[in-house]
Amino acid sequence: MKIAYLSKARPELLGRIDPSIPHVLVAAGPDGRYSAEELAKVADVDAFLVSAEPVHEQILAAAKKLKIVQRLGVGYDSLDLEAAKKRGIPCCNVAGVNKEAVADHTFGMMLALAKNLKEAERLTRAGTWAEARLVTKRSFELKGKTLGIVGFGAIGASLARRGHAFEMPIVYNDIRPIDPKELAPTGARFLEKPDLFRTADIVSIHTTLNPTTRGMVDAKLIGLMKPTALLFCAARGGIVDEAALRDALDADRIAGAGIDVFSHEPIPPDNPLLSAKNTLLTSHLAGHSMESMKRSMTWALENVRRVVERGERPNFIVNGV
Amino acid sequence: MKIAYLVKARPDLKARIPPDVEGVVLEAGPGGVYSQDALAQVADADAFVVSMEPVNEPLLAAAKQLKIVQRLGVGYETLDLKAAAKRGIPCCNVEGVNKEAVAEHGMTLILAVNRHLLDADRMVREGQWGDSRLLMKTTFEMDGKTMGIIGLGNTGSSLARRCKAFGMRIVYNDVRPIDPALIAELDATFLPKEEIFRQADVISVNTDLNETTRNMINAETLSMMRPHTVFVCCARGGIVDEPALRDALNAGRIAGAGIDVFETEPILKDNPLFSAKNIVLTSHVAGVTEETTQRTFEWAHENVRRVVLRGEKPCWVRNGVN
Numbered sequence: 001m002k003i004a005y006l007s008k009a010r011p012e013l014l015g016r017i018d019p020s021i022p023h024v025l026v027a028a029g030p031d032g033r034y035s036a037e038e039l040a041k042v043a044d045v046d047a048f049l050v051s052a053e054p055v056h057e058q059i060l061a062a063a064k065k066l067k068i069v070q071r072l073g074v075g076y077d078s079l080d081l082e083a084a085k086k087r088g089i090p091c092c093n094v095a096g097v098n099k100e101a102v103a104d105h106t107f108g109m110m111l112a113l114a115k116n117l118k119e120a121e122r123l124t125r126a127g128t129w130a131e132a133r134l135v136t137k138r139s140f141e142l143k144g145k146t147l148g149i150v151g152f153g154a155i156g157a158s159l160a161r162r163g164h165a166f167e168m169p170i171v172y173n174d175i176r177p178i179d180p181k182e183l184a185p186t187g188a189r190f191l192e193k194p195d196l197f198r199t200a201d202i203v204s205i206h207t208t209l210n211p212t213t214r215g216m217v218d219a220k221l222i223g224l225m226k227p228t229a230l231l232f233c234a235a236r237g238g239i240v241d242e243a244a245l246r247d248a249l250d251a252d253r254i255a256g257a258g259i260d261v262f263s264h265e266p267i268p269p270d271n272p273l274l275s276a277k278n279t280l281l282t283s284h285l286a287g288h289s290m291e292s293m294k295r296s297m298t299w300a301l302e303n304v305r306r307v308v309e310r311g312e313r314p315n316f317i318v319n320g321v
Numbered sequence: 322m323k324i325a326y327l328v329k330a331r332p333d334l335k336a337r338i339p340p341d342v343e344g345v346v347l348e349a350g351p352g353g354v355y356s357q358d359a360l361a362q363v364a365d366a367d368a369f370v371v372s373m374e375p376v377n378e379p380l381l382a383a384a385k386q387l388k389i390v391q392r393l394g395v396g397y398e399t400l401d402l403k404a405a406a407k408r409g410i411p412c413c414n415v416e417g418v419n420k421e422a423v424a425e426h427g428m429t430l431i432l433a434v435n436r437h438l439l440d441a442d443r444m445v446r447e448g449q450w451g452d453s454r455l456l457m458k459t460t461f462e463m464d465g466k467t468m469g470i471i472g473l474g475n476t477g478s479s480l481a482r483r484c485k486a487f488g489m490r491i492v493y494n495d496v497r498p499i500d501p502a503l504i505a506e507l508d509a510t511f512l513p514k515e516e517i518f519r520q521a522d523v524i525s526v527n528t529d530l531n532e533t534t535r536n537m538i539n540a541e542t543l544s545m546m547r548p549h550t551v552f553v554c555c556a557r558g559g560i561v562d563e564p565a566l567r568d569a570l571n572a573g574r575i576a577g578a579g580i581d582v583f584e585t586e587p588i589l590k591d592n593p594l595f596s597a598k599n600i601v602l603t604s605h606v607a608g609v610t611e612e613t614t615q616r617t618f619e620w621a622h623e624n625v626r627r628v629v630l631r632g633e634k635p636c637w638v639r640n641g642v643n
Contacts (some may be wrong), residue, residue, distance in 0.1 A: 012454065100464035100488060107487075108432030115429050118439060125595065126602045129478045129587030131332040137333070141610045143421045165486030166425065193388040218520070266450035274446060283439040288457040 001308045004042045004063070007051030012288075013074075016297045028053050032060075047304040053266075056080040058086060068307045068314055071299050073287065074098060074155075075236055078207040081319035090307070090321040092314050094299040096154040098287035103158035105286035106204055106234045109258030112280055113230050114202075115139045134253075143167040148200025150186065150217075151177050151207035151235065159204060160186040160280035171196055175212075192202075199222040202232070209236035219244035226253045234260040234286035249279065260286045322629045325366040325384070328393070330587070339613035349374050355383075360512055368625045373586070378401045381408060383405035389628045389635055391621050395419060395475075396557055398530050402577035403639035411642040413627070413635050415620045419477045419608030423555050424479035426607035427525050430553045430579025433601050435460055435523075437473070448582065459549050459576050461522065464488030469521025471514060473499050480525055481507050496533070498523065499601075518545035523553075538562060545567040550575045555607035558583040567593040570600055577603055581607045 003023040007013050017023060024041040028142035032054050042048075048055060048069045055069050060083055069084050071093040071159060079091045112118070116135045123132035147163035149156045149172040160170045164186035170190045172178070178190075196278050203225065208214045217233070217240040225231065231254060233240050244261060248254050256278035262271055265284055273279055306312045322342060328334055329348040338344040345366070353375040360383040363369075369376060369390045376390050390405055392414040396616060397522050399635045433439060437456040446451035468484040470477045473493045481491045491509040493499070494517055495570065503509075514566040515538070518526060524546065528534045537550070552575055556562050563584055567627045569575050577599035586605055594600055627633045632643055 001480050010451075010454075012457075100462045101460075104463050104487065106431060106440055108436050109428070111425060111429035112433055112438050115603075116608075117429060117433060117601070118442065120603045120606060124588065124602045127588065127590050129604050130332070133330070133606055134333070134608065136606050136609040136614070137611060139606070139610050141422055141612050142425055143612075161486050162483075165483045167421065170565060180571050202614055260391060267445060268498045269448065280438060280440065281445045283453045285436070285441060285447050285454060285457055287456070289460050290458075291462050 001047070001305070002045045003049055003304065005046050005049050005051065006055065006059075006205070008033075008053070009073075010051070012293060013051055016262075018297075018301065019299075026053070026059075028059075032056075034059050036094040045105065046308040047305065049300055050079065052078060054078045054080075055084070055091075057083045060084060060089070064291050068092060068304055070304050070314075072296050072300050075208060077238075079238060079302045079319075085319045085321050087208065088321060090314055090317045091319040092303055092316040093318055094296055094303070095316050097296050097299055098289070099154040099158045099290035100288045101157045101289040101292045102206075102234055103162055104289075105234055105260065106206075106258070107158055107162045109167040109232055109234075109260070109280050109282075110202055110230065111276070112206070113258055114142055114148035118280065124162060142202070146199060146202035147169060148172070148191070148203045149188070150174075150193065150203065150205045152182070153206060155235075156204075156206040157182055159206065162201075169200075171200060171259065193221065194224055197221045198226075200229065201226065202230050204232040205239055207235055207239065209238050214241070215241055217241060217245075219247070222248045222254060227252060227282050229265050230258045232259070234258075236260040237265060243272045246276040249276040252277075256280075258269050258282075260284055278297050322367045322625070323365055324368045324370050324625065326370050326372075327380075328370075328374065329373035329374060331372065333445040337618055342622070344371065346372070353377060355380050367629045370621055371623065374403065376412070378404045381405055381410070389413060389625055391625050391635075393617055393621050396529065397639050398557070399506070400639075405525070406640040406642050409642055411480075411635050411638045412640040413637045414626055414639055415617055415624070416637050418617045418620055419610075420475035420479040421474040421611040422610045422613045423527075423607045424483055426581060426603070427480050427553050427555050427579075428483055429528075430555070430581070430601050430603070431523055431525075431551055434553070434577035434579050434599065435463075435551050439601065461549060462488075463523075466490070466522040467492055467520055469493070469512070469517035470496075470587035471517060471526045473503070474527060476555070477525070478503055478507070480527065481509065489523070492521060502523045515545060518542050519547075521605075522547075522549065523551045525552075526554045526556050526560050528556055528560065528575070530559045534560050536560070536562045538566065540565040540568070546575045548573060548576060551577050551579075551580040555579075555581040558586060558605075564593045565643060566600075567597040570597040577601075579603075581605055584614075613634055 057058040069091045084091045120135045147168040152172040152174040170186045170188040172188045257282040260282045301316045307314045325345045345362045362538045363384040376593045390412045398416045431442045441453045470493045491507045492512045494514045543561040581603045624635045629636045
């Protein structure tokens with residue numbers, strides 16, 4: 001079996017590659033296209049293991065023996081699902097692989113913003129004790145505040161569990177009907193999106209990025225939020241309108257935001273959120289942990305082996321093949 | 322009724338004094354010594370409502386009409402319990418008033434430290450996207466990990482409940498017997514302190530400051546912890562040996578720490594923790610949110626009214642006076 005890892009040469013990936021499996025490392029250029037040299041590398045591979053590089057017609061056509069496109073993560077907006085489907089090639093992710101890490105990270109951001117941790121820490125280190133303690137006048141408890149979860153999948157449900165233990169009422173929105181058994185442990189209540197944005201004290205986005213969700217959290221939805229509310233997104237860049245969020249923050253129309261994902265990554269110097277008030281920004285880290293990185297590779301390789309070595313149908317198919 | 326508020330560094334206090342109270346705001350001078358002027362002002366006070374200022378023998382002696390010493394918080398180590406008891410004056414705190422706030426702050430520090438939130442934010446803004454991702458090398462998921470809580474009282478049990486929802490296994494130590502119903506609810510296991518240091522992935526101390534707990538976290542106990550361990554303390558300064566914690570962090574003997582309370586407060590410019598790696602520091606704010614400030618104030622004043630206006634027994638007596 002031969003694998004192509006579609007990834008920039010990042011240390012955290014390279015350290016996890018199984019050296020005993022024949023493989024090549026392939027990366028696209030800045031325009032998302034692959035050079036002839038890169039395309040030649042994939043001619044005889046059985047599987048793509050995809051980090052953040054795009055999978056489209058150009059590279060699919062060059063991989064004559066390809067049997068599976070396997071994401072090393074959960075989001076799959078970088079895969080051309082139709083192009084792969086036309087060739088009978090399943091596109092797969094590893095759904096659920098990092099739900100606890102993302103929930104930990106998102107909840108950590110919620111707490112850090114509710115407690116104004118950045119400011120509190122800065123003032124503590126500056127030695128201005130009284131001023132540092134007065135930051136608490138702008139801090140609040142999560143207890144009793146309503147947590148609104150947009151997208152009640154594995155990650156949304158993990159977040160809900162945490163919010164519930166912090167004594168937060170949970171409301172959610174999802175386009176799919178959710179099994180009542182999933183909702184019962186936290187008593188999560190369905191709300192239409194406008195009502196959720198209007199009433200929640202903390203809104204967190206946990207949907208995939210697709211044509212419906214692109215730009216979904218726009219000036220209009222943000223405008224419905226309370227001036228004391230906080231917004232979080234650790235799902236995908238492109239769901240939240242970054243300029244609209246910056247405008248709302250600067251006009252004090254909402255109180256703060258924690259964002260882990262951006263319309264372009266790495267974040268360019270002109271991203272509006274870099275200059276917005278009261279934000280916590282991290283670099284697409286929410287899904288990271290020692291366990292989830294290892295688990296992603298294990299689940300992904302196992303899924304690839306199912307197809308390539310055992311001729312079975314893979315798990316986690318996202319393009320209906 | 323007249324109340325002497327023994328409070329430093331809370332400029333917002335005067336505005337909160339209830340309309341039915343004649344209030345004076347006083348603080349001790351260096352060495353905990355009150356000025357002659359301060360002592361004169363407490364002569365006709367019915368109650369002390371105390372932040373962290375000391376309540377000592379000279380102050381009690383000057384307060385001839387004093388009926389209650391009431392803390393605006395949970396810890397009470399700045400009150401001379403015996404001196405007040407000798408005069409038949411109850412010393413009271415407010416139990417449980419800030420347990421959720423302290424638990425929330427504890428979790429804030431744990432997650433901020435383990436997930437490098439502040440460093441990642443700083444590096445993103447400094448254009449170091451790639452390097453910021455390398456911060457996560459020792460980041461672990463809470464799910465399936467062991468949370469060690471030393472002191473399973475109000476704040477410790479509130480924290481334990483929250484950690485459980487993150488998928489953590491709870492181990493605890495406490496000198497008092499714990500309600501079996503709580504242990505069952507948490508599915509918690511008692512361990513000797515040393516075993517907690519050795520086994521837990523995250524450790525929080527939620528005890529009082531007393532002779533047993535002073536310097537509990539020292540070079541020896543820190544050396545029992547593991548390189549990925551995260552340690553937090555939102556309880557009291559003096560529980561942690563600060564130079565030892567600084568050394569352990571800088572040598573990588575533990576992964577990170579979150580500290581809200583210090584041996585000396587306000588924190589001194591030369592506090593060793595300022596030069597520690599992988600540490601998040603806040604200024605004794607864990608129990609202080611707008612909600613708890615409000616609630617603490619209300620509960621404290623209600624307890625004072627109980628005694629001074631209605632001649633009833635107060636709640637939360639800590640020095641055996643009834």
